[in-house]
Amino acid sequence: MIVRMVLVVLAALVTLVSGAWGAMALWYQLPGGAVVRMLGSAVWIVVVIALAAITISRRSWLPLGAYVAMYAVLLGWWVSIAPSNQRIWADDVSRPLVGKVVGNEVTLDNVRNFNWRSDTDYDARWETRHYDLDHLASADAVLSYWSSKAIAHAMISFGFDDGSHVVFSVEIRKQRGQQYSAIGGFFKQFETALVAADERDIIRVRTNVRGEDDYLYPLRMNKAAMRALFLSYVHAANTLAGTPAFYNTITSNCTTIVYRMARQIDPGLPWDIRLLMTGYLPGYLHDAGAVDQSVPVDELRRRGRVTERARNTTAGDDFSRAIRAGME
Structure with missing residues (x-):
């Protein structure tokens, strides 16, 4: 019974x-x-x-x-139901990122460099850019908060010794007119896009146009690890360009993909719930020794908040330098 x-x-x-x-x-x-x-x-x-x-x-x-x-x-x-690269995409994810690596030289096609006035008013620019990995100087985690303390969009910005930066961001590939849905992200509603963009584009659109709150955390990585992570992004972009994949809110999002790539460099990197609750990622990075551990996490957050600095920039400013002012 x-x-x-x-x-x-x-x-x-x-x-x-x-x-x-x-x-x-x-x-x-x-x-x-x-x-x-x-x-x-x-x-x-x-x-x-x-x-x-x-x-x-x-x-x-x-x-x-x-x-x-x-x-x-x-x-x-x-x-x-299979993913596709053949849809009518929103302008900001309309072109697939592809990369070519020859020795230390990396060529990225379709690097986004939009000039945003609003979410619907912008100058669309797609560029081909060349990078010398011998001059790779820094890697920063960028977190953008739009709703709550627990949820943020995570990006990685790579800096070079000439002051230039390129940001890699795993995003949903929305069709034209489509709106984001966290629940829809569980049900094959979106494909995955890997975007490479200028900081003035991808950070400024979030702080100055969408009203998000952005933080930048310098990562403690040696050049070999930075190079490997950069190349992992290039490989992931080329894979997506040839073989589309669905975005998933939990298993294949902006943070979990970065984590899987980082695990290839450091297999001992622990899994943690904060990889899903991305708003708390700074604490995870601090505990893992990926950021400066000589100061508390709260101090890193205070130093790393770039929102006001981004909003105060003008068209002629060096955006990347301006948002890093006072971070030392």
Whole structure:
């Protein structure tokens, strides 16, 4: 009797969770407009509830078997949904980053250098830039907060001894007119984009246009590690250009991809919940010795806040130098 009750409870939980997932999958991926997606999700929910009710009322496992078969069909359809590089993309992610490495020389095509006046008003510029890894001088983690203390977008900025910088950022590749959805990020709503951009573009648009709060943390890395991480980004960009991938809010986002690349350099780098709760990433970097440990994390945050400095820059300023003023 007890075993039967446990099995019933487990079956109910599995059905509830899988049924909810199926409804969300249909809502986000069923072909057609909002009405079609709403009807598809509603029909799925009604059928799941009906099968559960029949199972309980008739004390029969046959309706559960029917649900398993129905769910298998749903999973087959889900697996068939493949990422693509051929969509009508939003302008800021419209071109794929590709890189060519010859010895110490790296050529990046489609480096973004937009001049942003608002999210819908900008001068679009895509450039080819050349970098000599022998002159690679610094790597900084950039965190941009837009909603809460727990959530931030993470980027890595590489600096060279001539004062130039390039920022790599793993982002959702939105289609034109599409809006970001954290929940949609679990349901194949977005492909992944790896953007390389000028700091004046990718940091300033967040601080000055979108009202986000940005922090910069110099990383403690030797040149060999910096070089390896830079090349990891180039390799990842080339892979995405040839083989598109879906963005996932948890498993394939702006921080987890960086972590996987960093693990290739340092296999002992520990996993931590702060890799998901990206707003708390500075504490993780401090504990791992990736930033200056001679001062507390709060002091690093105070020094690293670049928001006001970015907002005070003008068109003729050296943006990268201006946002780093007073960080020593």
